[in-house]
Amino acid sequence: MYKLEVVAGGKVFKKDGQEVVALQETNMQIAKGKFVSIIGPSGCGKSTLFNMIAGLLKPTSGEILLDGQNIIGKSGRVGYMLQKDLLLPWRTILSNIILGLELKGVSKKEAENRAVPLMEKYGLGGFENHYPGELSGGMKQRAALLRTLLYDQDVILLDEPFGALDAQTRLKMQTWLLQIWGDFNKTVLFVTHDIDEAIYLSDEIYVLSPRPGRLKEIVTVNIPRPRGQDTLLMKEFVDLKKKLLGMLKEDQEKIE
Template sequence: MLNEYKLELLDVSKEFNSRGETVKALDEITMKIPDHKFISIIGPSGCGKSTLFNIISGLDQPSDGELLIDKEEASGTSGLVGYMLQKDLLLPWRTILENVILGMEIIGIPKKEAKEKAIPLLHRYGLKGFEYSYPSQLSGGMRQRAALLRTILYDRDVILLDEPFGALDAQTRANMQEWLLDLWDDFQKTILFITHDIDESIYLSDEVYIMTARPGKIKHRLKIDLERPRKPNIITSKKFIELKDEALTMLSEEVLKSQQMEMQAN
């Protein structure tokens, strides 16, 4: 029998020590993510979204609870998922092709073989002619394409994307959303996507998890029952607007709480 869930967080909590005090960042987070789904996570600043990604990626360990990948305990184990931050983190002294194959090199694929695998994908996904350019010669959107291809070619079933389009202008961001959906559909990865943009979260996702103000909990899981493939004009549909209103109402409550907490702390 196939495993129903690719990734599971079961009552995951995280505490930090700060200036002699214990600060709870996450409080009993439970998420059960099926294979090949696109999941977005939204919440007020400081609610623990990046902390959650650090736990899933193995860069940090939960204080309590379990992290399972394919039903196997994975807490504190790095290298099991692909992880991309908002900054593309391309190495400036390496060409785009050399940057894209970096993950494959890390997992032991010979450089020649890695290049042979990467070049057709660079051509297919909008980077043909830029294989031997350097990051400084590319636009922000093209650098993000290279960084995303590098993450995909690291060849992990679960991909974490932490606000990858946050620094892009509106038009480039819209283009990258379309590009990412094509990539996701082609490679059938499980994607967890952090964003502050409600429209983006609904447009891209199968489900949107809405987190509370710190300590971060799961306030609501919003099922996005919009047909795929999706096109930009869907954002004007009645169903999209209803989903947006629901998410915005819940998120606004938590943003207000977060602002009140910050004022009290100061």
């Protein structure tokens, strides 16, 4: 059985009396523990897809199955991290990280006992009582991801989490994310604009195409792990990059 399945999931909006297809009926089958990236130009339905899986948006058609169970319209079944860190500015980093557990009804003390070792292990030790405003962009994204992790769902959706970071920090965060993914054995869905990032991180890449948003192709990444800086120079990496660039270019030309 697949961990997460989207069966003919599609979404149609109405705008000014006209029907706009945000996402044509799409099928996804994601095995447990996989790292899957979704790339595509804006308007390809990435956010729609994520919001549907997160239960924040109901699909017009199709089913979304988590461990074989339908989770349409049910929020809180998967971890979801948005592009912005969305830390509550009036809470300390520690009390931001335990927010998910707090909402589940876990006692504050127990939640903190679980959060503090994680913070220490993943580069936020000593920042427990700082406020988000005092941290750098990379640190805030770490905190946001730890909040999602601590919420403890098997599937985690990451919507361009490193989009706003500079190149250096970004590379560091990618390695950090791979470490976490290895440690926790989560199934990750990762939206990005960055082809390098998608290849470097993923087992599979779903290429989406805009107007109407639809799934264009599924590309398997056969580069062995663990991956490092050298991976970016390997022949397989470069070949795959060429292929993906070609696909995205077609769409770009179509839009123009």
